[in-house]
Amino acid sequence: AQTVTQSQPEMSVQEAETVTLSCTYDTSENNYYLFWYKQPPSRQMILVIRQEAYKQQNATENRFSVNFQKAAKSFSLKISDSQLGDTAMYFCAFMRNSGNTPLVFGKGTRLSVIA
Amino acid sequence: DAGVIQSPRHEVTEMGQEVTLRCKPISGHDYLFWYRQTMMRGLELLIYFNNNVPIDDSGMPEDRFSAKMPNASFSTLKIQPSEPRDSAVYFCASRSGQVYEQFFGPGTRLTVL
Numbered sequence: 001a002q003t004v005t006q007s008q009p010e011m012s013v014q015e016a017e018t019v020t021l022s023c024t025y026d027t028s029e030n031n032y033y034l035f036w037y038k039q040p041p042s043r044q045m046i047l048v049i050r051q052e053a054y055k056q057q058n059a060t061e062n063r064f065s066v067n068f069q070k071a072a073k074s075f076s077l078k079i080s081d082s083q084l085g086d087t088a089m090y091f092c093a094f095m096r097n098s099g100n101t102p103l104v105f106g107k108g109t110r111l112s113v114i115a
Numbered sequence: 116d117a118g119v120i121q122s123p124r125h126e127v128t129e130m131g132q133e134v135t136l137r138c139k140p141i142s143g144h145d146y147l148f149w150y151r152q153t154m155m156r157g158l159e160l161l162i163y164f165n166n167n168v169p170i171d172d173s174g175m176p177e178d179r180f181s182a183k184m185p186n187a188s189f190s191t192l193k194i195q196p197s198e199p200r201d202s203a204v205y206f207c208a209s210r211s212g213q214v215y216e217q218f219f220g221p222g223t224r225l226t227v228l
Contacts, residue, residue, distance in 0.1 A: 033215050043204065045219035091158065095215065102148055102171070103217060105158040 002027045002094050006106035013082045014114055020067075021077045021109050023092030029053075031097035034068065034075045039108075040088040048090070051075065053097070082113045119220035121207050127226045133195040136223045139188055140209030148217065149182055149192050150206040158206070164190065165212070197227045 003026045013019035025034070036048040051059045051068050059066050063083075067076045079086055092106040120139040128134055140147050149161040162172040167184045175182070179198070184190040194201055204224050208217040 043222050043224075045206065045208075045222075047216055050215060102160045102163050104160075107157040 002029070002096070002104045004092050004094050004104055004106035006090075006092055006109050008109045009107070010110045010112070012112040012114055013079075015082055015084060017082055018078060018080045019082055019111065021079075021090050021092075021111065023075045023077070023106055025073050025075065025092070025094050027073070027094065027096075029096050029098075033095045033097060034066075035093040035095070035103065036064070036066070036075075036077045037091045037093060037105075038086075038088045039091065040085075045091075049077070079111075084113050084115060087111060087113045119207055119209050119218050121205075121220035121223050123223060124221060125224050125226075127228065128197055129228050130198055131196045132227075133193065134197045134201075134225060134227075136192040136205050136207075136225070138190045138192070138207030138220060140190070140207070141218055142188065144209035144211050144218075145187070146210040146212060146217075147184060147190050148208040148210075149190070150208065152204040152206060152222070153202075161192070161205075194225075197225075199227045201225060202227050 005024045032053045034051045038046045038048045049059050049061045049064050051066055058068050063080045065078045089108045089110050091108045093103040095103050122137045145166050148163040150158050152158045161174045162182045164184045182192045204222045206222045207220045210217045
C-alpha cells in the first residue's frame with residue numbers, strides 16, 4: 001500500500017517570501033502521479049500542481065513549483081512571493097497510474113502567510 | 116459546468132438518527148469518490164464507484180455506513196444510526212477515467228450531537 005508523509009504540521013512565512021513544504025511517499029510502483037492540493041478556510045479542495053513520475057522535469061505553475069526526487073521518493077512544494085491568499089492547508093497526494101485508483105493523501109501542512 | 120455538487124453543506128443531527136449525504140458528479144465523469152476528513156485521521160477514502168458500480172468499499176468504517184450510486188448523476192452516503200464519532204467533513208469527488216485530476220465538491224460538514 002502507498003503512504004504519503006508530510007512531516008510539517010504547521011508552517012508560517014512572511015508575505016513576499018519563499019516557503020517550501022515537504023512530502024515523502026512510499027510505493028513500489030514505477031508509474032504514478034503526485035499532486036499538491038490547497039484547502040483554504042472555505043474548505044474547497046483546489047489542485048495546485050501535479051507531477052507525472054515519468055517526467056524528470058519539475059512541474060511549475062506560476063509561483064508554485066515542485067522539487068521531485070524520484071529515487072528519494074520526495075516531492076516538495078515551493079511557493080515563491082507568498083501572498084496572504086496562500087494561507088491554507090496543503091495536502092500532498094499520490095495516485096497510481098494504473099487502474100484509475102483513488103488519491104492517497106498526506107495529513108497536510110497548515111501554512112500561514114503573515115503580513 | 117457547475118462542478119461537483121453536494122448537499123447539504125451542513126448537517127447537525129442527534130445520535131441515533133439517520134443521515135443521508137448527497138452528491139452530483141460532473142457530467143461525463145465515470146469515477147466517483149467519497150472521502151471523510153477529520154483532524155485526527157486527515158482525508159480518508161471511504162468508497163469509490165466506476166460507472167455506478169462500487170469498486171472498493173474497504174474504507175467504509177462499519178456496517179452503519181452505506182453508499183449507493185443509482186445512476187451516473189447521483190450518489191448517496193448514508194449513516195444509520197449516526198454516532199458522535201461520525202462528525203467530520205465528507206467530500207465527494209469525481210473524475211473522468213481519461214484524465215488525472217479529481218474534482219472535489221464543497222463538502223458536507225456533519226455534526227452528530
